[in-house]
Amino acid sequence: MMQITEFKNNRHSLFNATNRFITAATVMGETIMLPSFLRDLPVEEEDNHRKSNVSKQRDMYDNYLLLKSIRNDIEWGILDEQVKSDLESRKAREEDGDCGDLQQLLHHHLNGLYNVLAKLTLQANRVTNRYTRELEFNDLGR
Structure with a gap:
């Protein structure tokens, strides 16, 4: 529980x-x-x-x-095409010495955060599924 x-x-x-x-x-x-x-x-x-x-x-x-x-x-969320466009624009601005604008910076970090959270969610689901399988296996063994 x-x-x-x-x-x-x-x-x-x-x-x-x-x-x-x-x-x-x-x-x-x-x-x-x-x-x-x-x-x-x-x-x-x-x-x-x-x-x-x-x-x-x-x-x-x-x-x-x-x-x-x-x-x-x-x-x-952010569309994949928008993220790619923002990253290309941000890289060009960084090369010119400009830090870029807040929205593009946010898109970059949101995309990274989303990817990490998606991987963590997948990992949590795997742990939960494994635990459930082990409980079922132990219940069958009784």
């Missing part, structure tokens, strides 16, 4: 960080009824010492579209 243990929410966990971002992007999408009003509004940095790649967008409308697109990428 599986035992569920209480655990303290770790604010540094990938799961919690992903949930916080998706929640913030969802609230943003539900709050902004007319995204076109964001056109030509300059991006204002709250902290002048920390410039982010998001702020390199032309205006708040571009940031809005980027954040919605990233949320969709996280929720629905």
Whole structure:
């Protein structure tokens, strides 16, 4: 029987960080009824010492579209063709000395994380199946 243990929410966990971002992007999408009003509004940095790649967008409308697109990428996944295109573009930008944009960087890391999680899922399924087979074998031997 599986035992569920209480655990303290770790604010540094990938799961919690992903949930916080998706929640913030969802609230943003539900709050902004007319995204076109964001056109030509300059991006204002709250902290002048920390410039982010998001702020390199032309205006708040571009940031809005980027954040919605990233949320969709996280929720629905990334197409293989899109990943390949993003990787090629990122490599070209790195050669030019540019770090690339946040969405392409996210695609690269999401693809890697997805591949690792898929392998771990397969491994967990194999362990579960092996355990089940052993239990069945032991029950037959009685």
